Amino acid sequence: MLIFEHSRPGRRNYSQSPIKPASKSAIPQNLLRKSPVLLPEVSEMDTVRHYTRLSQKNFSIDTEFYPLGSCTMKYNPRACNSLAMLPQFLSRHPLAPEDTGQGFLACMYELQEILKSVTGMAGVSLTPMAGAQGELIGVMMIRAYHESRGDFARTEIIVPDAAHGTNPATAVMCGFKVVEIATDKDGNVDLEALKAAVGPQTAGLMLTNPSTLGVFEKNVAEMSRVVHQAGGLLYYDGANLNAVLGKVKPGDMGFDVIHINLHKTFSTPHGGGGPGSAPVGVAERLLPFMPIPIVAKEGETYRWITEKDKPQSIGRLSAHMGNAGVLLRAYIYVRLLGVDGMHRISEFATLNANYLMAELRKAGFQIAYDNRRASHEFIVTLKDIKDNTGVTAMNLAKRLLDKGYHAPTTYFPLLVPECLLIEPAETESKETLDAFVLSMKEILREIELQPDLVKGAPHSMPVRKLDDVKAARELDLSWKPSA
Amino acid sequence: MPFIPHTEEDIADMLASIGAKTIEELFDEIPKELISGQLTGVPAGLSEMEITRLMMERAGKDGIYQNFIGAGAYEHHIPAAVWQITTRGEFYSSYTPYQAEASQGTLQLLYEYQTMMASLTGMDVSNASMYDGATALAEAALMAVRSHKTSRRILIPQTVHPVYRQVVRAIVSNQKIEVVELPFCPESGQVLPESLAQSNHGDFAALVIPQPNFFGVLEQVDALTDWAHSKNAFAIGVVNPTALALLTPPGEWGSKGADIAVGEGQPLGIPLSSGGPYFGFMACKNDLVRQMPGRIIGRTTDLDNKSGFVLTLQAREQHIRRSKATSNICTNQGLMVTAATIYMSLVGPEGLRRVAAQSHANTLDLVDQLEAIKGVKRIFTGTIFHEAALSLPAPAAGVLAKLKQKGIVGGLDLHGYYPDLGNAVLVCATETKTATDIRAYTDALKHALSS
Numbered sequence: 001m002l003i004f005e006h007s008r009p010g011r012r013n014y015s016q017s018p019i020k021p022a023s024k025s026a027i028p029q030n031l032l033r034k035s036p037v038l039l040p041e042v043s044e045m046d047t048v049r050h051y052t053r054l055s056q057k058n059f060s061i062d063t064e065f066y067p068l069g070s071c072t073m074k075y076n077p078r079a080c081n082s083l084a085m086l087p088q089f090l091s092r093h094p095l096a097p098e099d100t101g102q103g104f105l106a107c108m109y110e111l112q113e114i115l116k117s118v119t120g121m122a123g124v125s126l127t128p129m130a131g132a133q134g135e136l137i138g139v140m141m142i143r144a145y146h147e148s149r150g151d152f153a154r155t156e157i158i159v160p161d162a163a164h165g166t167n168p169a170t171a172v173m174c175g176f177k178v179v180e181i182a183t184d185k186d187g188n189v190d191l192e193a194l195k196a197a198v199g200p201q202t203a204g205l206m207l208t209n210p211s212t213l214g215v216f217e218k219n220v221a222e223m224s225r226v227v228h229q230a231g232g233l234l235y236y237d238g239a240n241l242n243a244v245l246g247k248v249k250p251g252d253m254g255f256d257v258i259h260i261n262l263h264k265t266f267s268t269p270h271g272g273g274g275p276g277s278a279p280v281g282v283a284e285r286l287l288p289f290m291p292i293p294i295v296a297k298e299g300e301t302y303r304w305i306t307e308k309d310k311p312q313s314i315g316r317l318s319a320h321m322g323n324a325g326v327l328l329r330a331y332i333y334v335r336l337l338g339v340d341g342m343h344r345i346s347e348f349a350t351l352n353a354n355y356l357m358a359e360l361r362k363a364g365f366q367i368a369y370d371n372r373r374a375s376h377e378f379i380v381t382l383k384d385i386k387d388n389t390g391v392t393a394m395n396l397a398k399r400l401l402d403k404g405y406h407a408p409t410t411y412f413p414l415l416v417p418e419c420l421l422i423e424p425a426e427t428e429s430k431e432t433l434d435a436f437v438l439s440m441k442e443i444l445r446e447i448e449l450q451p452d453l454v455k456g457a458p459h460s461m462p463v464r465k466l467d468d469v470k471a472a473r474e475l476d477l478s479w480k481p482s483a
Numbered sequence: 484m485p486f487i488p489h490t491e492e493d494i495a496d497m498l499a500s501i502g503a504k505t506i507e508e509l510f511d512e513i514p515k516e517l518i519s520g521q522l523t524g525v526p527a528g529l530s531e532m533e534i535t536r537l538m539m540e541r542a543g544k545d546g547i548y549q550n551f552i553g554a555g556a557y558e559h560h561i562p563a564a565v566w567q568i569t570t571r572g573e574f575y576s577s578y579t580p581y582q583a584e585a586s587q588g589t590l591q592l593l594y595e596y597q598t599m600m601a602s603l604t605g606m607d608v609s610n611a612s613m614y615d616g617a618t619a620l621a622e623a624a625l626m627a628v629r630s631h632k633t634s635r636r637i638l639i640p641q642t643v644h645p646v647y648r649q650v651v652r653a654i655v656s657n658q659k660i661e662v663v664e665l666p667f668c669p670e671s672g673q674v675l676p677e678s679l680a681q682s683n684h685g686d687f688a689a690l691v692i693p694q695p696n697f698f699g700v701l702e703q704v705d706a707l708t709d710w711a712h713s714k715n716a717f718a719i720g721v722v723n724p725t726a727l728a729l730l731t732p733p734g735e736w737g738s739k740g741a742d743i744a745v746g747e748g749q750p751l752g753i754p755l756s757s758g759g760p761y762f763g764f765m766a767c768k769n770d771l772v773r774q775m776p777g778r779i780i781g782r783t784t785d786l787d788n789k790s791g792f793v794l795t796l797q798a799r800e801q802h803i804r805r806s807k808a809t810s811n812i813c814t815n816q817g818l819m820v821t822a823a824t825i826y827m828s829l830v831g832p833e834g835l836r837r838v839a840a841q842s843h844a845n846t847l848d849l850v851d852q853l854e855a856i857k858g859v860k861r862i863f864t865g866t867i868f869h870e871a872a873l874s875l876p877a878p879a880a881g882v883l884a885k886l887k888q889k890g891i892v893g894g895l896d897l898h899g900y901y902p903d904l905g906n907a908v909l910v911c912a913t914e915t916k917t918a919t920d921i922r923a924y925t926d927a928l929k930h931a932l933s934s
Contacts, residue, residue: 016562091547096550274819321759344487351497458585476782
C-alpha cells in the first residue's frame with residue numbers, strides 16, 4: 001500500500017507545522033498556486049508505521065551479509081552517525097562565519113591531512129559529493145593542467161575495458177574522447193595496447209587498482225612511465241583503495257590525481273543509494289587547479305580557501321562545501337580506527353576475500369583468474385553451469401536472496417561471462433563466510449536436482465521476480481489518484 | 484581490533500585454508516618497490532568514549548546561533564520522527580536498490596518521493612534526486628542542450644544564486660556550452676521580460692528562471708516562460724520546494740508550463756549541517772524523460788502479477804551505457820530523499836503550506852521592523868517570499884561581526900557576490916523564528932549600528 005492510499009482528506013498532524021495560519025501575506029494573487037499539492041494527509045503514527053514497514057522490506061548491512069563486489073558493504077558504526085548528528089553540527093548554516101565553525105573545520109582539516117598522508121598526495125579537497133563527481137573533478141583538473149600549458153591537443157582519455165561505467169561517462173562529460181584498451185588473459189591491462197594508444201593526443205589514463213577484476217595491476221609502474229612519457233596524466237580511481245590502504249600509496253605509484261570513495265574505505269553509510277562523498281587528492285603539479293573550497297589552517301585558526309587564494313582553480317562543484325555530514329562520519333571512523341586500524345582495513349578485507357575464494361573453489365565453483373591472488377574481491381564465473389543447466393548468474397544471485405544473503409554483483413565486470421563479483425569486506429566474521437559457503441553449496445545441489453527452483457528465484461521476498469521490460473515499456477513513475 | 488571480528492584462531496584457520504603463512508603473504512603480487520611501509524600522519528585509534536568526548540568538545544566550540552541566513556539553505560523545523568525513521572539501519576545501511584526484490588522498501592519510498600515532487604513542481608515525472616540544487620541545475624542545462632539539438636547556449640539571470648551560476652559554468656563549459664548571464668532590474672530585483680524582449684540573445688537552448696530568486700524576490704515567471712518558448716527554447720525553473728506549497732508550480736508557468744524544474748531539496752527535512760549532504764530535485768515534462776539523468780523508479784508487476792518497484796530506464800545510465808550515458812552520475816542522495824519523503828508525509832499539504840506562509844509572514848515582519856531602523860532599507864521593490872536584501876548604513880561585515888557577539892548570525896554579506904549593491908545583507912526568517920527572536924534581532928541591529 002502506498003502512503004497516498006492511507007490518506008484521508010482533512011487529516012493532519014497539528015504539532016508538526018505552525019499551529020495558527022499566518023496572519024499576513026504580500027504575494028499577489030496571480031502568483032499563487034491554484035492546483036492542490038499531492039502530499040498524503042496521514043497521522044504521525046500512520047507515517048511512522050508505513051515507513052517502518054517499508055524499511056523492513058529492505059536488505060541492509062544491519063540485517064544481512066552483502067558479498068557485493070565493487071561496493072564494499074562494511075559495517076557502519078553507530079558512533080559515526082550519532083556524533084555527526086550533534087545539534088551544533090546539524091544547526092550550523094553553511095554560510096555562517098568561519099569562527100562559528102572552528103570545531104567542525106578542525107575535523108575537516110584533519111581529515112584532509114589524514115587522507116593526504118595515506119594516499120601520498122600533495123593536496124586534498126573534500127568537496128566532491130560522490131565518486132562520479134570526484135572523477136569529474138579529477139578529469140577537469142587534468143584538462144585544466146594541459147590547457148594552462150597551452151596544450152589543447154590532448155583530447156583523449158584512456159580507460160581500460162574493465163573500468164566502472166562512470167570512468168568513460170565522466171571522460172565524455174568532461175568533453176574528452178574515450179579510448180578503451182583491452183585486458184590481457186591474466187587480468188592486467190594490455191601493456192602493448194597501452195603503448196600503442198598513447199601519444200600527443202593523450203590527456204590521461206584512468207585506472208582502478210586493484211582493478212575491478214579483483215587483482216593488483218602488476219605493471220602499474222611501467223604504465224605510469226608510458227603515460228607520463230607521452231605527456232599524459234594518471235588518474236587513480238580510488239574505488240578499491242580499501243584493498244591496498246597502508247600497503248601502497250597512489251602517490252608512490254605515480255598517480256597525479258585520485259578520488260577516494262569514502263563509503264568503501266572509511267565506512268560512510270550507503271543510505272540506499274547515497275549520499276556519497278569522494279575527496280580528491282592531487283600531486284604537486286595539480287595543486288593550483290584544485291576545486292574549492294578547501295580548509296586551511298593558519299596558526300590555530302581554520303578558514304576556507306576560496307577563489308581569491310586559488311585563481312586557477314577549476315571552480316566550485318557544489319553549492320556549499322560538499323557532503324559535510326558524510327565527511328564528519330568518515331573523520332570519526334578514521335579516528336576510531338587510528339593508524340593500526342588503517343592497515344587492518346586492507347589486511348582483513350584481503351584475508352576474507354582470499355579465504356572465501358579458497359572455500360568456494362573447494363566447493364566446486366569456478367574462479368576467474370584462478371592463478372591470481374584475490375585483492376579484496378574476486379570473480380566466480382558460472383559459464384559452465386549456464387552452458388550445462390541453463391541456470392544463470394542472475395538466477396543464482398536471486399536464489400541467494402532466499403537464503404538470506406544479498407546477491408553478489410552480477411554481470412560486472414563485463415569481461416567475464418556469467419560472473420559474480422564477490423567482496424566480503426573486513427568486518428565480516430569467519431562464521432558468516434562459512435555459512436555463506438554452505439548456502440552456495442546448497443544452491444549448487446539445487447541447480448543439479450531442482451534447476452527450476454533456482455531459475456524461479458526469489459521465492460521468499462516481498463515480491464517475486466519483477467518485470468523490468470514492462471517497467472520500461474509502460475512507464476509508471478508516479479502515483480495518480482483515481483479520479 | 485575495532486570493527487574486525489577475527490580471533491587469532493580464525494586467522495590461523497583462514498590462512499591454512501588459503502595455503503598462506505601470513506596475511507602479509509596475500510599481498511605478494513604487489514611489486515616490492517611499491518610497498519610503502521608503516522603509515523605516518525594518522526593518530527592512534529580512540530575508544531568510543533574518547534571520540535565522543537572529542538566530538539562533544541568540537542561541537543561545543545561551534546555552539547548554536549540564532550540564524551537569519553537563507554541564501555539557498557533554510558532552517559525549518561524537522562519533526563522528530565523524520566530522522567529517527569531515516570536512520571533505521573534498514574534505510575541507513577542498505578545498498579542501492581539494484582536487487583529490486585530485496586529493496587522494495589527503498590524503491591517504494593522513492594516512487595512515493597517521485598510522486599510528491601512531480602506534484603509539488605507541477606511536472607509529469609521526477610527522478611530519484613541529484614547531488615544538490617546547484618548540480619541539478621547544471622544537469623538541467625546539459626539536458627536542455629541535448630534535447631534542443633541546435634543551440635549550445637544557456638541564459639541565466641544574475642538573480643540566480645551566484646554559486647549555482649559558478650557550478651553551472653564549471654560543469655557545462657567542459658562540453659563547450661556557452662553561459663550568458665542576464666542583468667536584473669536594479670529597482671525591482673527581477674529579470675524584466677520586457678527588457679529581454681528588446682535584447683537579442685540569438686539562438687539559445689534554455690532560459691533559467693528562479694522562483695523566488697536569490698534576493699528572495701518573486702520573478703514574473705509566466706512572462707519569462709512564454710518568452711523562452713516563443714524563442715523555441717526550454718524554460719528551466721529553479722525553485723524553492725517550500726515556496727511551491729504557496730506559489731504557482733513551474734509546470735503551470737505561462738501558457739505551456741516550464742519544461743524542467745530543479746532545486747535544492749534541503750528545506751524538506753534536511754538539517755543545515757554546514758552545507759551537506761542535501762539533495763537536488765529534478766522533474767520534467769513527459770517528453771524529456773529519456774534525457775533526464777539520474778535514477779528513476781518505476782512501478783511494475785512480478786511473476787504473480789503483484790505490484791512492485793524497480794529502477795527503470797537504466798539504458799540512460801552510466802553502468803549500462805558507459806560513454807553514451809546522459810550523465811556520469813551514479814548515486815542519488817538516497818538517505819536525504821528518505822528524510823524528505825517522511826517529512827512531506829508528516830507535514831502534509833496543509834502543513835507545508837503553513838510552513839511556507841509563516842516563513843513568508845515572519846520575513847515580512849522582520850523586514851518591517853528592520854526598516855524602522857534609520858538607514859536600513861529594502862533594496863528591491865519586488866515582492867519577496869522568505870528573504871530580503873537590505874542596505875545598511877555601514878559596511879555589512881562589521882555589523883554582522885557585532886551581531887555575532889550577541890549570538891546572532893545576522894545574514895549574508897552580499898558584498899562579495901554583488902559589489903554594486905553597496906552595504907548589503909540578505910536576511911531570512913523562516914517559521915522557526917518567533918516574534919521575540921525578530922524583536923531581539925532588531926534590537927541587536929539597532930545597537931550594532933549605533934555603537
